[in-house]
Amino acid sequence: MITIFTDNCNPISQILYDHTLNALQFHQLTCSCGCSGGLSVHGYYRRNIKVGVCLVPLRICRVKCAVCKRTHALLLSAIVPYSQIGxxxxxxxxxxxxxxxxxxxxxxxxxxxxxxxxxxxxxxxxxxxxxxxxxIGLTLSMTSHFISQCFSGFSRQFMQIKPTPNVFFPKPT
Ligand SMILES: [Zn+2]
Structure with a gap:
């Protein structure tokens, strides 16, 4: 999977998800095999996230690497992989x-x-x-620093339990 950094000021929604992906330059994404520029849309799947009073259905995009053929879900940094709780x-x-x-x-x-x-x-x-x-002396927080430190220290999102490769895509500068 690939996790794209998003500011957490907006609740998770399909609109936020689609907006984030639309603003993304796919050729900038890097696969867990280290290759960049080889990822293209492979399909979509559904999952639900608990937001406030509702269970929000999300259509998640999956991309495939032209080099290693591995597929990756594109997740937002507000999502914890395999969890319905953000x-x-x-x-x-x-x-x-x-x-x-x-x-x-x-x-x-x-x-x-x-x-x-x-x-x-x-x-x-x-x-x-x-x-x-x-x-690693991290204080619990929703900052980009906290999220990026978890990725650089442990190669996965905070609270991600399964060791599936997860590549962090920080906010483009
Ligand atoms: Zn690859």
């Missing part, structure tokens, strides 16, 4: 876990996120990410 919500849950332990505000603001979702996020964090985060 990055900002996971970071809010974990910030609460590390401080007050009071999740009422999160559940009130996101009725699709329940206690078992919260317990699951915390369990995954304790098993896979807490020590990693502490090892």
């Amino acid at each position: 990055l900002s919500e996971q970071i809010r849950i974990l910030s609460c876990y590390e401080s007050s332990g009071d999740f009422a505000a999160i559940m009130n603001g996101h009725p699709t996120i329940d206690e078992s979702n919260i317990r699951h996020v915390i369990r995954q964090y304790r098993c896979h990410w807490r020590q990693r985060r502490l090892a």
Whole structure:
């Protein structure tokens, strides 16, 4: 997969996703094999993300590398691979876990996120990410710095559990 950096000021939606991809120069994308310029659209698949009170269906684009033939989903940095809970919500849950332990505000603001979702996020964090985060001295935040440090340190999105190759495409400068 390839993760494209997006500012987190807008909630995840198909419009945001399509807008981000439309603004993208596909030839700038790099495959996990190291080749750039060889990726073209291969197809689409559906997945749902929990945003606020709804489950938002997203049509995700898949690209294929002309060199290694591998396919990659194009994800936004607001998405955690294989999770229906977005990055900002996971970071809010974990910030609460590390401080007050009071999740009422999160559940009130996101009725699709329940206690078992919260317990699951915390369990995954304790098993896979807490020590990693502490090892590189990162403070939980939604900044591009935080996201890019997770990619440069661990070659994957924060809270991504499966070790599927994930190439970060930072905001073009
Ligand atoms: Zn490739």
